């Protein structure tokens with residue numbers, strides 16, 4: 001029987017995550033706030049963890065029950081541990097085997113119980129008490145490095161228990177060995193590139209490249225490199241029934257750099273940022289395609305186009321200082337990048353409007369704690 005799976009993402013990225021899942025051939029996708037639910041198998045768990053660029057995590061829905069009171073929360077967790085439930089071949093008795101340490105993270109919204117720690121504690125109590133009844137002993141809790149990562153979402157008094165199969169969030173690709181000021185998350189950078197619909201032809205130029213995330217993700221999309229290829233650890237490797245042979249064979253997919261004429265060009269006024277970008281692109285195996293320089297992005301002369309212009313100007317706390325950068329960016333785009341496609345990841349407070357060019361699309365997203373917009377332009 002297939003599993004109900006949930007891939008989570010930053011708010012605003014749902015459409016890109018759903019498209020990625022459909023491209024992987026996954027079915028019954030349904031869009032939720034910050035997540036896409038879909039059906040699949042344990043093989044799909046491996047595949048999605050390996051391949052999804054815009055997701056934070058891949059979770060398996062284990063059960064849902066009434067969570068309107070502490071007693072109900074506890075009782076539901078206990079019933080699950082003592083049940084004969086099977087998730088695509090993995091039995092409750094294996095998953096809740098007391099020799100496996102576990103950790104629980106909880107969220108709560110629009111429910112009688114609001115304290116997330118209390119929610120986690122009650123579900124934990126339900127699990128360990130049922131383990132004592134079923135196995136004669138309880139599992140230990142390990143918050144740092146558990147065998148089983150559980151999540152409980154309490155929403156409208158309904159508790160849903162999920163198994164986190166990713167562990168470290170999927171935006172931690174493993175190439176960011178150095179950072180500069182205000183780096184964009186890797187999964188948001190990937191969504192920007194996917195949103196641009198860029199065909200992979202021509203150079204990619206980032207005239208304010210910071211630590212080089214947009215360049216790295218542009219290359220990964222264009223060359224079909226697996227986003228998981230540099231990661232070392234995954235939570236699913238410690239699950240019962242983990243198919244190591246299938247995993248090893250999957251890990252051959254999307255790891256080799258094809259012969260390519262792709263050029264990645266990064267400019268930043270900060271030498272520290274250029275050093276960070278250089279270290280990161282080297283770690284990502286992209287050094288051979290990259291040229292990076294310290295300089296003023298408004299003066300830099302790009303190669304002949306067409307290509308893709310990507311830019312994430314500084315925004316946020318230092319908004320006032322940066323107000324005049326938008327019309328300058330608009331002028332730069334018109335004067336030096338005619339014929340190019342451009343994507344701008346801009347602050348969310350309407351400042352992107354001052355670019356003075358009409359975007360072909362404006363997509364509201366969250367960049368960590370900040371509101372942001374992906375703005376797309378076809379420059380003539």
Ligand SMILES: C[S@@+](CC[C@H](N)C(=O)[O-])C[C@H]1O[C@@H](n2cnc3c(N)ncnc32)[C@H](O)[C@@H]1O
Nearest residue numbers: 183184208210211213268269270296297312314
């Ligand atoms: C928000 S950060 C970019 C972060 C980048 N997307 C990343 O993921 O690391 C903005 C960058 O623009 C650079 N910058 C600001 N004005 C610039 C200019 N005129 N020329 C070149 N770089 C500039 C800053 O040094 C900073 O690294």
